[in-house]
Amino acid sequence: MRQRRRIPALVGSLLLVAAAGVACGEASAGGRVPAAEPEVRPLGRIVPVPASVTPEGEPYTLTRATRIGVDEDSAEARALGRYLAGLLRPATGFPLPVVDEAAARDGIRLRLAPDDTGLGDEGYRLASSPDGLTLTARAPAGLFRGVQTLRQQLPSAVERGTVQPGPWKVAGGTVTDTPRYAYRGAMLDVSRHFFTVDEVKRYIDQLALYKVNTLHLHLSDDQGWRIAVDSWPRLTAHGGATEVGGGPGGFYTKEQYREIVRYAAARYQEVIPEIDMPGHTNAALSSYAELNCDGVAPPPYTGVKVGFSSLCASKPVTYDFVDDVIREIAALTPGRYLHIGGDEAHSTSHADYTAFMDRVQPVVAKYGKTVVGWHQLTGATPAEGALGQYWGLDRTPAAEKERVAAAARGGTGLVLSPADRTYLDMKYTKDTPLGLSWAGYVEVRRSYDWDPDSYLAGAPASAVRGVEAPLWTETLATSSDLETMAFPRLPGIAELGWSPAASHDWETYKVRLAEQAPRFDALGIAYHRSPQVPWPAE
Numbered sequence: 207m208r209q210r211r212r213i214p215a216l217v218g219s220l221l222l223v224a225a226a227g228v229a230c231g232e233a234s235a236g237g238r239v240p241a242a243e244p245e246v247r248p249l250g251r252i253v254p255v256p257a258s259v260t261p262e263g264e265p266y267t268l269t270r271a272t273r274i275g276v277d278e279d280s281a282e283a284r285a286l287g288r289y290l291a292g293l294l295r296p297a298t299g300f301p302l303p304v305v306d307e308a309a310a311r312d313g314i315r316l317r318l319a320p321d322d323t324g325l326g327d328e329g330y331r332l333a334s335s336p337d338g339l340t341l342t343a344r345a346p347a348g349l350f351r352g353v354q355t356l357r358q359q360l361p362s363a364v365e366r367g368t369v370q371p372g373p374w375k376v377a378g379g380t381v382t383d384t385p386r387y388a389y390r391g392a393m394l395d396v397s398r399h400f401f402t403v404d405e406v407k408r409y410i411d412q413l414a415l416y417k418v419n420t421l422h423l424h425l426s427d428d429q430g431w432r433i434a435v436d437s438w439p440r441l442t443a444h445g446g447a448t449e450v451g452g453g454p455g456g457f458y459t460k461e462q463y464r465e466i467v468r469y470a471a472a473r474y475q476e477v478i479p480e481i482d483m484p485g486h487t488n489a490a491l492s493s494y495a496e497l498n499c500d501g502v503a504p505p506p507y508t509g510v511k512v513g514f515s516s517l518c519a520s521k522p523v524t525y526d527f528v529d530d531v532i533r534e535i536a537a538l539t540p541g542r543y544l545h546i547g548g549d550e551a552h553s554t555s556h557a558d559y560t561a562f563m564d565r566v567q568p569v570v571a572k573y574g575k576t577v578v579g580w581h582q583l584t585g586a587t588p589a590e591g592a593l594g595q596y597w598g599l600d601r602t603p604a605a606e607k608e609r610v611a612a613a614a615r616g617g618t619g620l621v622l623s624p625a626d627r628t629y630l631d632m633k634y635t636k637d638t639p640l641g642l643s644w645a646g647y648v649e650v651r652r653s654y655d656w657d658p659d660s661y662l663a664g665a666p667a668s669a670v671r672g673v674e675a676p677l678w679t680e681t682l683a684t685s686s687d688l689e690t691m692a693f694p695r696l697p698g699i700a701e702l703g704w705s706p707a708a709s710h711d712w713e714t715y716k717v718r719l720a721e722q723a724p725r726f727d728a729l730g731i732a733y734h735r736s737p738q739v740p741w742p743a744e
Contacts, residue, residue, distance in 0.1 A: 243361060243724055249334070249377040252358035253718050254417055254701035255709050256383040263378035266339040268314075268360070270300045275310025277318045282346035285472070287316055290353050294360075299369040314356075315340045316349050328419065328474075329384030332356065334376045347474040351417050355381060358415075358725070365728035387658070389593075389621055389672030390703030391420035391478075392696065394688075397427035397489075398510070399449050399679040400456035401688075407469050408685055412692070412731065414473040416700035421470050422478045422545060422674060425458075425535075428488035428507045428515055432457045433479070437530040438494065444506070445489035450680055452508045463538055471540070478578060479535050482547030483528065484554050484562050488515040496523050510680045513552030519562040529569050536573035543593070544570050549580035560586040567592070578621070584613035593619045593671060596662060599626045599645055611664030619671045622658045628699055630677040630692045634734055640681050641691055650719070650736045654698035655712050675699040686732040693726060693733035694719055716740060 250259030276287040287304035295302055307315050315338065322344045325331065330343040330352030341352040359377065363370040392413050394406065401409075410421060425433045431445035434457060446457035458466070467477045487497075488507045495503035499518040507515075517524050536544055546566060551559055563579075563586035570577045570589070577583075577592040584594050596610055614620050625632070625645035632648040633641040659667040675696055682688055697719060702710075720740045726733050735741055 243721075245361070245373060246375045246377050247359050247361070247721075249359065249379045250381055251718055251721065252355060253697045253715075253722060254704035255715075255718065256355065256381045257706050257709075258382040259379065260381075261377060261379040262335075264336045265375040265377050266334040266336060268294070268298060268300065268372075268374035268376075272300060272302060273310040273313040274302055274304045275307035275313055275315040276304060277316070278306040280318055280346070283316050283318055283349065286346060286349050286353065289350075289472075290314070290316070290356070293353075293357060294364060294374075296368065297364045297366045297370045298372065298374055310338075312338045314338070316353075317342045318344070318346070318349070320344055324384075325382075326384050327388075328417075329382075330355070331383075332359075332381040334359075334378050334380075336378070339376055347419075350414075350474045351383070351385075354415055354417055355383065362722075362724035362728050365725055385417070385704045386706060387670070387672030387703050389420055389674070390418050390700060391422055391621065391672065391674030392418050392692075393422035393424060393480075393623075393674055393676035395424040395427070395677060395679045396432050397424055397430045397449075397679075399453070399683045400430060400432060400446075401679075401685075402456070403458065403462050403465055405685050405688075406466050409688060409692075410466075410470050410473055410475060412689070412729070413475065413696075413700075416697045417704050418696075418700050419475055420478060420672075420674065421475050422480060422676070423466075424480045424482070424676075424678075426481050426489060427486045428512070429509075430455045430457075431489040431493065433463055433481075433535060434458065434460050435531050435534050436460075437534065438527065440493040441490060441531075443493075445493040448506045448508055450508055450510060453683070460538060467539065467541075476541040476543075477539060478541060478543045478545050479539055480545035480547055480578075481531055481535065482549070483566070484517040484519060484559065485513060485515055485549070485551035486547060487517050490517070490527075491515055494527070496521070497527060513550045516551060516553040516558075517562070519554060519558035524562075525565055525569075528566055532566075532569050532575075533573050536570075536575050539575070542576050543578045544573075544575040545578040545595075546570065546583075547580060548583045548586075549597070551582070556585070563587070581610045584610050584618065588613055588618045590617070591619075593621055595621045595623055595674065597623045597625050597629070597676070599624060601626075607662060608664055611662055614662070614665040614669035618669070620662065620665060620669050621671055621674050622661055623674045623676050624656070624661065627653055627656055628673065628675045630675050630695055631679065631682065634736060638734070640687055642678075642680060648695070650694055650698065650738050651712055651716070653695040654702065654715060656702075657707060657710065658702060659707065673699055673703045689732040690734055693731055694722070694736060694739060697722060 249261045274287045277283040291302040325344045328347045330348040333340045343349040431441040442457040449455040567589040581594045581596040
């Protein structure tokens with residue numbers, strides 16, 4: 207396991223800036239406010255902001271006598287009760303036994319209500335009063351999302367691993383909350399730099415707090431192949447043995463990949479594996495000479511340039527390779543989607559690209575998955591039901607945008623990841639030590655202040671399935687590196703995916719975001735103190 211670069215731990219609306227001033231104090235000229243966390247956080251002043259909040263009455267207080275009651279007939283509800291108890295026990299020091307719901311009348315109750323169809327698959331209702339706290343959801347995923355709201359309503363010290371003084375209060379009233387989009391994703395590139403299972407799990411937990419429900423893993427690229435494929439073993443033995451800068455690389459065995467999938471599933475996140483093709487394939491081409499048109503394997507690649515590699519679209523062995531890889535990875539992946547990349551295939555002719563995609567997309571369907579591809583897939587013919595992931599810029603040529611919009615009008619779903627808004631590896635400013643800047647500098651406000659429904663001219667809002675925040679790792683090698691670039695931008699993109707469009711407001715959001723700083727600190731998350739955010743004073 208690599209040594210992590212040490213980064214000093216940093217101390218760390220609803221729609222009322224004035225209320226934020228009461229909670230945190232007035233901002234100083236330098237953009238900081240006194241570090242004073244309220245004993246009771248105003249109901250709903252969290253990230254993402256909930257759809258509906260009705261403050262009412264006195265708070266609920268968690269005590270040593272509190273029990274967590276669950277639906278006795280639901281194994282998932284009981285597992286969620288144990289998960290919640292595991293989150294709360296270290297800091298509170300309370301035993302918090304998980305019991306049948308009837309035995310926890312004045313405690314915390316996790317209640318499944320299958321007939322409450324208005325809550326959908328991920329919605330929940332949190333009702334808090336001195337007599338108890340009840341989380342209600344139609345499905346277990348909704349209970350899990352509600353648990354994240356409960357965490358954020360408690361003082362941030364609840365995230366610490368040692369006993370804290372409390373008190374542990376949740377403001378009185380009702381939160382009723384459902385997501386704006388069904389797809390709320392984050393992508394982690396483990397190909398440019400490899401990240402261990404434990405490092406991926408750490409990121410999964412951070413995503414869960416902000417109600418992200420999709421983890422897109424970029425598993426292959428020019429610099430490394432990261433997933434075992436039994437029928438082509440040199441992909442990992444050779445292609446997985448390096449990374450950017452010439453480090454040792456690494457790969458996931460099938461059991462390790464299954465462990466990531468299981469861990470994500472327990473947090474109600476769907477894993478989407480990506481095998482990028484026909485470009486971004488030097489690790490595969492270096493592993494097997496026959497995948498090259500000239501039959502000569504190139505050396506391993508440890509740089510950061512793109513667009514120079516391509517599978518040989520005219521060779522039958524290429525499609526044997528693709529079939530084997532997709533078959534084995536689909537068998538490991540219980541989720542609906544398999545991402546086939548398709549971007550920056552500059553060394554593939556347009557004719558070869560379209561022919562390749564015409565042959566590969568049916569293979570994905572054959573093994574029971576739905577195609578996802580970067581938006582260049584719309585230059586071919588996207589399969590029925592496919593998702594196109596748009597990563598263009600505000601300045602992307604109009605013709606390219608229109609091609610994507612036309613595909614959306616024809617039925618292709620869109621996941622929006624505009625690089626100059628959502629790419630978490632972009633530098634905040636020219637002085638940011640990590641990251642790249644080819645898409646421009648992306649400060650916190652820029653990553654938050656856009657509307658997915660109207661972003662791509664000509665694309666119907668009904669085609670937008672959601673948003674995703676990719677994190678490429680050419681310059682990132684440790685968990686601290688990932689966190690410094692993801693936080694505080696990731697929570698804002700998560701809010702775009704979850705919260706109603708009508709709640710979108712930078713001035714109130716930045717105050718709620720600032721209030722996350724003590725929580726970042728309690729969780730040990732390294733983050734960038736953007737001057738655009740009125741952080742608590744250090």
